[in-house]
Amino acid sequence: MPKGTLFIVTAPSGAGKTSLVKALVETDEQLCVSVSHTTRDKRPGEESGVNYHFIDKEAFARMLQRGDFLESAEVYGNYYGTSQQWVNQQLQSGIDVILEIDWQGAEQIRKLRPAVCSIFILPPSLEALTTRLQGRAQDDAETISKRMRQATDEISHVAEADFVVINDDFDTALTDILAIIKSRRLTVIMQQENQAELLISLSQGNF
Secondary structure (H helix, E strand, C coil), rough: CCCCCCCEECHHHHHHHHHHHHHHHHHCCCCCEEEECCCCCCCCCCCCHHHHHHCCHHHHHHHHCHHHHHHHHECCCECCCCCCHHHHHHHHHHCCEEEEECHHHHHHHHHHHHEEEEEEEEEHHHHHHHHHHHCCCCCHHHHHHHHHHHHHHHHHHHHHCEEEEEEECCHHHHHHHHHHHHHHHHHHHHHHCCCCHHHHHHCCCCC
């Protein structure tokens, strides 16, 4: 059975990462998004098991000690982690997996799995990012200021990604990411792995 590909999508808070990833999995049936574990509180409208697996810090620490996480990171005082077992199960079944993680997690994944494809989403400007954060009406002014400082640090790691997408127009950004995913599936390495029998047959001239 063809194996899936692991994709990382990284972006500063407010750049539109979550909305783009949601649209991606709705557009492409071969894609799924990993639901991370987190110690942060649920926001209005969020569901456990859908947006995140919400757990307390003690449970997170136990999972971390057992080595359950493919990657983990602390963001804004909260902890996030990706289930290694779940990701492996999806990839083995031929499903491509998207991880929505920050640069810390992305760095961990690249060290463990160099073949991963990483995509960095940027806002068209810092002014636009501030406007988007204010428009969400989820945070107070102090929190937004903290997120903007964090965004500057996050953006400084853009060169570590394989691809960069500017989310100025949502539909254009979505099309760009879909093109990246499609091109990744068609690389020689992936085709050699997923179409091995066909390539062997063609190279041997079997009629």
